[in-house]
Amino acid sequence: MNVDESPFWADRLVHAVGAVNVMSQSGRALVRPGAPAELCDIVRIAGEVGARVGVGLGAGNHEGIDIDLSRMCNVLELDETSLLVSVQAGITVDALERLLGERGLMLAPLPSWARVRTLGALLAAPRASEASPRTGRFVATCAGIQALLPDGTEIVTRLAPRKATGPDLMHVIVGARGTLGLITAATLRVQRRQEVRQSAAFKLPTLPAALSAARALLVRGGRPLELAVDAAGVMSLHADGPEPLVAAELVLAERTARELGGEPVPHAPPPRITSRPHERAVPLESVDTQLLAPQLVGDAVRVVGWHIGGACVIDTGRPPEPPAPPPLPPLYATLKKRMDPHDRFVSWPERLPH
Amino acid sequence: MPPVAARTHELIDELERMMPGRVSTTPPDRVAYARDLWPRGLITLSGGTPAAHPPDAVAWPTSTEEVAAIVRAAQRTSTPIVPFGAGSGVCGGTLPIRGGVVVDLKRMRSIVELDAHAGAATIEAGIIGEHLEHELNRRGFTLGHFPSSIMCSTFGGWLAARSAGQFSTKYGKIEDMVRRLTFVDGRGDIHTVDAGAAPDVAQWLVGSEGTLGIITRATVTVCPQPETRLYRGWAFPRVAAGCEAIRRLLQRNLRPACVRLYDELDSFLHRGEKEHKSGVPESSALEQYLSLLTPTGTSVIGEWKKRAMALALTRPELVNKLASTLLPYAQQGCLLVVGFEGERGLTEAEARAATAELERAGGRDLGEGPGLRWLEHRYAVSFRMQKVFDAGAFVDTMEVATSWDKLLELYRAVREAVSPLAFIMAHFSHAYVDGCSIYFTFAARGNSAADAEKKYDDIWRAGLAAVTKVGATISHHHGVGLSKAPFMPEEHGAGMEIYRALKDTLDPYGIMNPGKMGL
Numbered sequence: 001m002n003v004d005e006s007p008f009w010a011d012r013l014v015h016a017v018g019a020v021n022v023m024s025q026s027g028r029a030l031v032r033p034g035a036p037a038e039l040c041d042i043v044r045i046a047g048e049v050g051a052r053v054g055v056g057l058g059a060g061n062h063e064g065i066d067i068d069l070s071r072m073c074n075v076l077e078l079d080e081t082s083l084l085v086s087v088q089a090g091i092t093v094d095a096l097e098r099l100l101g102e103r104g105l106m107l108a109p110l111p112s113w114a115r116v117r118t119l120g121a122l123l124a125a126p127r128a129s130e131a132s133p134r135t136g137r138f139v140a141t142c143a144g145i146q147a148l149l150p151d152g153t154e155i156v157t158r159l160a161p162r163k164a165t166g167p168d169l170m171h172v173i174v175g176a177r178g179t180l181g182l183i184t185a186a187t188l189r190v191q192r193r194q195e196v197r198q199s200a201a202f203k204l205p206t207l208p209a210a211l212s213a214a215r216a217l218l219v220r221g222g223r224p225l226e227l228a229v230d231a232a233g234v235m236s237l238h239a240d241g242p243e244p245l246v247a248a249e250l251v252l253a254e255r256t257a258r259e260l261g262g263e264p265v266p267h268a269p270p271p272r273i274t275s276r277p278h279e280r281a282v283p284l285e286s287v288d289t290q291l292l293a294p295q296l297v298g299d300a301v302r303v304v305g306w307h308i309g310g311a312c313v314i315d316t317g318r319p320p321e322p323p324a325p326p327p328l329p330p331l332y333a334t335l336k337k338r339m340d341p342h343d344r345f346v347s348w349p350e351r352l353p354h
Numbered sequence: 355m356p357p358v359a360a361r362t363h364e365l366i367d368e369l370e371r372m373m374p375g376r377v378s379t380t381p382p383d384r385v386a387y388a389r390d391l392w393p394r395g396l397i398t399l400s401g402g403t404p405a406a407h408p409p410d411a412v413a414w415p416t417s418t419e420e421v422a423a424i425v426r427a428a429q430r431t432s433t434p435i436v437p438f439g440a441g442s443g444v445c446g447g448t449l450p451i452r453g454g455v456v457v458d459l460k461r462m463r464s465i466v467e468l469d470a471h472a473g474a475a476t477i478e479a480g481i482i483g484e485h486l487e488h489e490l491n492r493r494g495f496t497l498g499h500f501p502s503s504i505m506c507s508t509f510g511g512w513l514a515a516r517s518a519g520q521f522s523t524k525y526g527k528i529e530d531m532v533r534r535l536t537f538v539d540g541r542g543d544i545h546t547v548d549a550g551a552a553p554d555v556a557q558w559l560v561g562s563e564g565t566l567g568i569i570t571r572a573t574v575t576v577c578p579q580p581e582t583r584l585y586r587g588w589a590f591p592r593v594a595a596g597c598e599a600i601r602r603l604l605q606r607n608l609r610p611a612c613v614r615l616y617d618e619l620d621s622f623l624h625r626g627e628k629e630h631k632s633g634v635p636e637s638s639a640l641e642q643y644l645s646l647l648t649p650t651g652t653s654v655i656g657e658w659k660k661r662a663m664a665l666a667l668t669r670p671e672l673v674n675k676l677a678s679t680l681l682p683y684a685q686q687g688c689l690l691v692v693g694f695e696g697e698r699g700l701t702e703a704e705a706r707a708a709t710a711e712l713e714r715a716g717g718r719d720l721g722e723g724p725g726l727r728w729l730e731h732r733y734a735v736s737f738r739m740q741k742v743f744d745a746g747a748f749v750d751t752m753e754v755a756t757s758w759d760k761l762l763e764l765y766r767a768v769r770e771a772v773s774p775l776a777f778i779m780a781h782f783s784h785a786y787v788d789g790c791s792i793y794f795t796f797a798a799r800g801n802s803a804a805d806a807e808k809k810y811d812d813i814w815r816a817g818l819a820a821v822t823k824v825g826a827t828i829s830h831h832h833g834v835g836l837s838k839a840p841f842m843p844e845e846h847g848a849g850m851e852i853y854r855a856l857k858d859t860l861d862p863y864g865i866m867n868p869g870k871m872g873l
Contacts, residue, residue, distance in 0.1 A: 082757035082788045083605060126552050134607070136530075137550055143788060155849045160755045160827035161789035162527050164516035165834055165845050166871050167561045169852045175552030189788050192605060212471070219473035220578060221696045223609075241607035242711075248703035283533070283548070285472040308473070308575050309533050309550055329547065329555050331539075335859040339852070 009049045013065070016041035021071070027063040034071040036146065036154065036184045042067065043152050043182070046344060054346040055120060055178045064346065067182070069120055075099060076185060084143060084159070086187040089120030105190045108135035109226050111304060111314075113276045119186055124178045128281035128312035131305040134223045139174050141189045147173045147181035150340035159187055176332070177347045180339050194240040197225075200250050201236040201267040202257035209260045210235045211288040211303060217256045218284070218308055222249055227306040228270065231299050236267055270302065278318040283310045355381050358410040359453055365431045366411050369455070372423055376414040376461070384408040387438060387456040392446035392837060393750040394810050396743050401803020405449070409436065409456040416461045418536055418544055418570040424457055425568070426542030429863050436867050437564035439511030440482060442503040444751070445835025447515060447563050451869040459510050462570060465489055474533055476573040479510025495576040498525025498611075501831075502733055513569050515833035516561035518791075520732055521611040522784045523604075524695070525577065527831065529560045534573035539566065540861030558856055563833055564867035566860040580695035584705045585612070587724025588690040588717040593617050593782075594762055596688045599715035600785045601758050603692075606711060608704050612693040612783070614728065617765075618681040619779040620795075621689040667747055667777060667799040674773040690717065691728045747799035748806055752817050755784070755791035756826035764824045765792055771820035772796055775813045784830060791830040814838075834871045842872035 010024040013031055021032040029051075033039040042065060046053045052064035069090030076086040080103065087096060093107065093115045100106055109132040114122070122130065122138055123145065130138040144157040157170050173181040204210035210233040217227070217237075224237040235257060239249040254264060277300075287303070287310065300317030336343075358366070358379060369377045378384075388405035389395055395405070410433075415421045428435050434454030441448055450456065459480035466476040468490070475495070477486060483504035490496055499519035501507060511517070513535075518527045525531070535556040536546045545567075547555040559567055590596035596615040603610065666673045692712070694705045709719070742749045752772075756764050765780065772778045776796035784791040796813060800806030814837065818828050822844045829838055843850055850872070857873045860866075 079757065079759050081601070081759040084757060084788050139554075149848075149851065151851075153848045153851055155852065156847065157849060158827055158845055159757060159825065160830070161757065161786035161791070162516075162518070162529075162755060162784070162830060163827040164518075164561060164829040164831045165827060165838070165842065166563070166853055167558045167566070167856065168529070169846065169849050169856075171554040171557040172852050172856065173553075175554055177552075180553075191607075191787075194607060215472065219471070221700055242703075242707035244703035244706045245607065245700070248699040251699050252697060281550075283472075285469050285474055287472075329545075329551065329553075331545065331555055331558075331859060332553060335855060338855045338858050 009045075009051070012045045012049075013042065016045060028066065029064075030066045030068060032068045032071050036072075036148070039067070039072075039148055039182065039184060040152060040154065043148055043150075043344075047152065047342075050342075052344055052346045053182075055124070055182060069118065069184075072184065078103065080105070083190050083192065084187050085190050086185060087119055088185045089118060089123075089183045091119050093117055093119070093122070100190055104193050106193055107188065107190055108132055108138055108141045110138060112272050113274055119188075120178075120183050123174045123183050123186055124176065126175055127279060128310070129279050129305040129314060131307040131312070132225060133218055133227050133306050133308070134225050135189075135191075136307045136309070142170065142174065142186050143189055144187040145170050145173060145183050146185040147183045149181045150342075150344045155181070172335070179336060179345045179347050182345065194242075196243045196246045197238060197240040198246050198250060199236065199238050199267040200253060201234055201265050202254065202262040203265045204233040204235060204257060204260055204262040207231060207233045207301075208288045209233060209262070213257050213260045213262060214303070214306055214311070215284055215287055216260075217253055218306065220252060220256065222252050222256075224249055224253070229303040230270065231301040234265065235262070236270075273314075273316060275316075277314040277316045279312050279314045281310055281312055284308065287311050355384060355404075355408065356453070361431050362410040362433050362453070362455075365427055365433050365455065368427050369411065369413055369424060372427070373413065373415065373420060376416070378412045379410065383412045384410070387412050387441075387448075387458070388450065390441045390443045390446060390448045392444055392449065392835065393743075393748050394807060394837065395446060395449060396740075397748050397800075397803055397806045397810060400743050400746075401806075403803070407450050407453050409450045410453045412438075412456045412458055414458050414461045418462075418538060421457060421459075421568050421570055422538045422542045422544050424455065425538055425540065425865075428455060428865055429540070429542060432863060432865060434868050435564075435568070435865050437510070437514065437568045439480065439508030439514070440503075440506045442507040443511065443515060443833065443835060445515075445829075445833050445837040447833055447835030447867075447870055449836060451836070454865075457568065459568070459570070460508065466571060467573075468493055468495065468576070470495070473576055473578075474573050475576045476534070476571060477509050478571045479508060479513070479569050481509050483507050483509065483512070490576055491579060494579055496579050497531070497574065497576055499528060499531070500732070504733065509572070510569050513560050513572055514563050516831060518784050518831035520783070521693075521695075522831075523613055523786070524609045524611040527784075528574075529557065531574040532556055532560060532572055533575060535559055535569060536571045537567040537569045540863055540866045558860075561833070562856075563835065563870050565870050565873050566856055566866060568866075577696070580611075580701070581698040582701050583611075583693065583695040583729075584701060585691065585693035585725025585729055586705075586709075586722055587720035588692060588712050589687045589720055590615070590690055590715075590717055591687045593688055593765065595716055596690050597758075597761055597782060597790070599690065599712050599717055600782065600790065602711050602715055603708055604785050604787050606707070608708050608711070610692050610704070610708065611695045612691060612728075613785045614691045615782040616689045617780045618686065618688060619677045620781050622677075622681055622686050667797060670777045670798055671774040673777050674769075687718075689720070689724060691725050693725055693729065742797065746806075747797055748810060749795065749797040750810070750813075751832070752794040752796065752814070753791055753830045753832050754794070754821045754826050754828060755789060755830040756824065757789040760824055760826060761790055761792070764821065764826045767820040767824050768792070768794055768817050771816040772813055775809060775816060836869060839870065839872040
């Protein structure tokens with residue numbers, strides 16, 4: 001698509017968000033809106049001049065408007081009664097955790113390498129490792145979103161713990177990599193830090209046995225805050241909550257591990273991973289069999305992101321996936337044509353943090 | 355009975371060739387499939403007016419491929435398709451509005467696979483809930499999904515309407531259980547999608563009430579049958595104290611299978627329950643409520659009761675006022691039923707922690723009795739509703755939900771809006787870390803079917819306007835159907851555009867369950 005390169009085009013962006021928040025170069029502009037209204041203006045201008053829009057597109061050959069949401073990083077509301085926090089999409093996990101921590105609150109568990117991600121990234125391009133037995137996939141902790149559609153319409157999903165008023169339309173935007181709508185803010189379910197938190201680890205005879213133990217623990221109703229299995233066949237977990245429940249959860253984990261030949265071992269925190277590792281989602285049904293493939297079992301393999309639907313295999317010894325986004329379902333393409341006939345909103349690339 | 359539309363004859367001929375013996379155009383079938391349990395429809399029927407748009411035909415497919423073939427055939431003649439489970443919906447979600455073909459999925463009723471290691475079952479959409487649970491139990495598992503309609507609703511119906519069971523606080527609503535979904539879209543194409551994919555197409559279909567496609571099977575999470583069940587009753591002085599106690603439980607990571615807090619009137623009726631000498635309770639609160647609405651017998655007292663209730667239902671504002679004024683003085687308080695179930699160690703630990711928390715919240719332990727009583731009678735009420743309609747009154751339920759900070763405001767707003775129009779009571783159930791649902795039950799009567807219909811519409815308009823004003827959702831688990839379709843724009847605002855886009859994408863010919871959900 002050809003982009004109108006006239007100075008007027010860049011000038012209009014400058015009028016919308018201020019000169020310090022626009023960097024333009026033939027056919028391209030990096031824009032940093034500070035509020036949803038500014039983002040609306042940008043999308044409107046893009047529509048009028050025929051430019052494509054994307055968030056965090058980076059310095060590739062892409063022509064169009066690259067939106068940087070880092071200025072939209074405010075907490076809009078904290079409802080400590082309902083444990084809900086509404087925040088703008090540009091806030092990073094680290095920044096939000098710091099703010100919540102001051103109030104004795106925390107987000108659902110996320111892997112260490114996700115802490116540099118923004119909320120918008122977490123929701124637009126979720127990863128398999130971003131899940132916990134207690135809270136499920138991270139996107140499931142999202143109670144509602146505010147988003148801008150390609151035609152400039154602003155939507156706010158109704159906030160309720162659950163609804164039966166049609167499909168959950170949040171799931172049209174979430175996971176669509178910014179191509180069906182730009183998430184400007186979201187309301188997340190948060191947790192109170194519990195007074196009792198304990199860790200435990202169990203060494204199983206083999207990796208498949210450890211995977212089977214972790215799976216059996218979930219199927220039996222164990223819901224630890226975090227659960228992981230490493231290549232040496234060690235299953236480790238963190239449980240939190242009222243003391244009797246934490247104790248019972250650890251007893252259940254030990255019984256499950258022992259049934260498969262496991263023994264308790266001292267819990268050792270895993271090495272902190274800051275770079276995004278290679279990761280692959282595995283359904284719970286095949287979590288032990290898929291991993292029997294020899295090429296997948298190396299010292300650097302670790303299975304994290306456990307939840308009742310599946311888990312995620314990470315391998316720090318392999319390069320992460322290439323930045324090309326995975327294929328989207330065929331129905332998505334039809335919906336994309338309907339919601340964005342001029343293909344204005346471009347895909348969010350999986351940029352690597354380093 | 356309206357004649358079968360001419361354009362549909364060709365389709366019916368094709369269907370009969372395709373699936374001989376499994377297509378019907380007989381008047382009894384057309385009448386039977388022209389209704390569900392939407393109370394407004396029952397009022398109309400009780401007034402002697404038959405359904406205006408019965409289906410032209412009913413088809414019973416036995417496979418996903420047959421469903422796809424039916425949809426493709428219907429597309430060629432622009433014939434509406436209405437998916438049908440067991441007809442227990444209370445929102446008119448399966449009522450044809452332009453005739454067409456009702457596709458009854460009950461012959462697709464098998465448990466295709468049960469993976470005990472992964473706690474997953476692949477199930478066809480047409481199986482009746484009770485049969486499904488019974489079969490899973492036989493194999494040592496439970497779905498954990500127990501709607502009060504379980505004996506007359508199907509797995510597919512639950513998915514289509516985002517159903518919730520009575521133990522949803524532990525096991526989740528049906529949309530939380532889905533791992534994989536197979537459906538036929540409005541083009542007749544078959545799709546199998548994994549939950550959790552990005553974007554999550556499975557969640558586009560769950561709750562779409564047949565307007566985007568027909569769900570034919572799904573893989574869902576199942577759990578081992580509970581090793582133990584621990585149920586108790588607790589008394590709280592007021593609704594607010596009870597709600598606060600539930601919130602504390604949930605926010606301390608406790609997951610009771612069931613939490614149900616009855617407001618003062620509902621609790622009063624529970625306390626009035628009679629028991630047999632054996633100690634088995636005779637009836638549950640709502641059953642008593644319904645029996646109050648429909649007194650039987652020809653004795654002088656019976657007649658007096660009938661007249662008194664008739665008067666009460668024509669002056670609901672008076673009855674509601676009396677109840678809200680006098681019940682606090684009765685010092686009965688509010689009944690909270692809390693139940694835990696699952697693996698023995700976890701369940702006992704959760705129950706211990708819950709006891710400590712509920713005592714801290716000011717609750718008074720009533721022992722196992724109220725909990726077990728509820729457990730015993732939890733399905734009974736759904737099958738007593740018809741008597742109310744036969745007696746010239748009507749009863750319905752309004753299940754709404756919001757976050758904890760707005761819950762009491764929602765409770766008061768709906769009561770205030772509906773009280774002048776109907777006799778109303780409520781209980782709080784389906785609790786989450788961030789909020790809870792309120793289940794209002796209301797009853798009224800009209801001087802005629804037309805008058806009752808008007809009153810019924812007025813009650814819903816007033817009630818849902820109050821819900822929307824508070825910012826809550828108009829439905830937690832009954833769905834939208836025809837009854838709440840006019841309120842969808844208010845519920846979703848500009849988001850309706852996304853629904854319309856989904857409709858154009860998945861049902862470009864506009865044949866899938868027309869008129870439902872405001873689409």
